[in-house]
Amino acid sequence: MKDNVANFTGRVEEYAKCRPGYPEQIISLLENKIGFDQSKDIADIGCGTGKLSRVFLNNGNLVFGVEPNEEMRKMAETLLNKFINFISVEGTAETTMLATNSVDVITVGQAFHWFDLKKAKKEFKRILRKDGCVVIVWNERNNNTQVMKAVNRILLSLNQEHEEAEKNLVDKNLLSAFFGVDKVGKSTFPNYQMLDLAGLKGRIHSISYVPDSGSENKRVMNEVKDVFEKFNNGGQVKIEYTTRVFWGNIK
Numbered sequence: 001m002k003d004n005v006a007n008f009t010g011r012v013e014e015y016a017k018c019r020p021g022y023p024e025q026i027i028s029l030l031e032n033k034i035g036f037d038q039s040k041d042i043a044d045i046g047c048g049t050g051k052l053s054r055v056f057l058n059n060g061n062l063v064f065g066v067e068p069n070e071e072m073r074k075m076a077e078t079l080l081n082k083f084i085n086f087i088s089v090e091g092t093a094e095t096t097m098l099a100t101n102s103v104d105v106i107t108v109g110q111a112f113h114w115f116d117l118k119k120a121k122k123e124f125k126r127i128l129r130k131d132g133c134v135v136i137v138w139n140e141r142n143n144n145t146q147v148m149k150a151v152n153r154i155l156l157s158l159n160q161e162h163e164e165a166e167k168n169l170v171d172k173n174l175l176s177a178f179f180g181v182d183k184v185g186k187s188t189f190p191n192y193q194m195l196d197l198a199g200l201k202g203r204i205h206s207i208s209y210v211p212d213s214g215s216e217n218k219r220v221m222n223e224v225k226d227v228f229e230k231f232n233n234g235g236q237v238k239i240e241y242t243t244r245v246f247w248g249n250i251k
Contacts, residue, residue: 011205011206011208011212012049012069012071012072013075013202014203014205014206015048015049015075016049016075017199018195018199018202018203018206019049019051019110019139019203019206020192020193020239020241021051021054021055021191022051022052022055022109022137022191022243023189024058025189026135026137026245027056029187029245030105030135030247033185033187034105034133034247036105038059038060038061039104040104040105041063041064041103041104041105042056042061042062042063042064042103042105042106042107043066043096043098043103043105043107044056044063044064044065044066045066045096045106045107045111045115045120045124046066046067046092046109046110046112046114046115047066047067047072047073047076048067048072048076048109048110048111049072049075049076049079050065050075050076050080052109052137053065053076053080053086053107054079054080056107057083057085060085061085062085062087063085063086063087064087064089064096064102064103065087065089066089066090066091066092066097066098067088067089067090068090068091068092073088076088093108093120093124094115094116094119094123095123096123098127099127100126101126101127101128101129101130102129103127103128103132104128104129104132104133105133105134106124106128106132106133107134107135107136107137108134108135108136108137109136109138109139110139112136117177117178121178121180121250124250125250128250132249133247133248133249134248134249134250135245136245136247137243137245137246138243138244138246139191139244140241141239141241142240142241142242145238146231147227147231147239148240150230150231151204151227154204154220154224154227155204155210158210158211158216158220175246178250179248179250179251180250180251181248181249181251183248184246184248185247185248186244186245186246186247188242188244189242189245190240190243191240191241191242191243192238192240192241193239193241194238195236195237196236197225197232197235200224200227200228200239201221201224204221205217205221
């Protein structure tokens with residue numbers, strides 16, 4: 001994962017509490033598209049606090065949660081400790097520490113844009129069993145709502161690199177190059193969060209480039225509070241997402 005392992009250190013609690021999860025419908029989609037079932041062993045690469053892992057753990061799959069950030073990994077271990085089918089692994093996308101031909105499916109969530117894709121692809125091919133599949137899942141914010149337009153004005157005052165990374169993830173050419181094929185399976189699901197003021201502040205603070213202290217942090221959080229006061233309905237705001245799912249065999 002390039003040199004970005006520490007990006008979310010100090011933000012893990014907000015990440016766990018305030019980032020959106022993933023729709024359970026992903027399971028039925030994969031059952032229909034790739035013959036997925038409970039027998040498939042999974043490597044969830046860059047699993048973070050385990051949000052995507054949880055979907056597959058609930059389905060009964062064995063999941064290796066590979067995560068280089070110690071705080072993230074420990075949080076996943078705590079939040080997923082009831083699952084005997086979860087195995088926490090200290091590793092990266094480029095060096096997973098998993099055995100050769102050890103998993104049927106590789107899943108990747110929001111961490112995809114941090115990977116060195118050339119090295120990650122080589123590693124993925126090593127750990128996948130024959131006909132193994134890679135599934136990339138991404139929660140893309142709906143920026144057309146009034147609340148997100150206001151929030152994005154705040155974020156754009158800080159840094160646009162992350163926004164460009166999100167746009168690039170769903171770039172057809174990038175995905176085709178990563179999978180090594182022209183056609184990549186894709187589908188979408190609606191997703192959303194209902195957040196109170198603390199939740200909205202935590203959601204924004206969980207973004208890697210938002211300052212975690214100092215005058216800029218104070219400015220951002222004051223502006224987030226103004227947005228909440230303007231757009232909340234009954235003490236909550238709705239943050240809408242499109243969950244994008246991509247799948248394929250890498251060549």
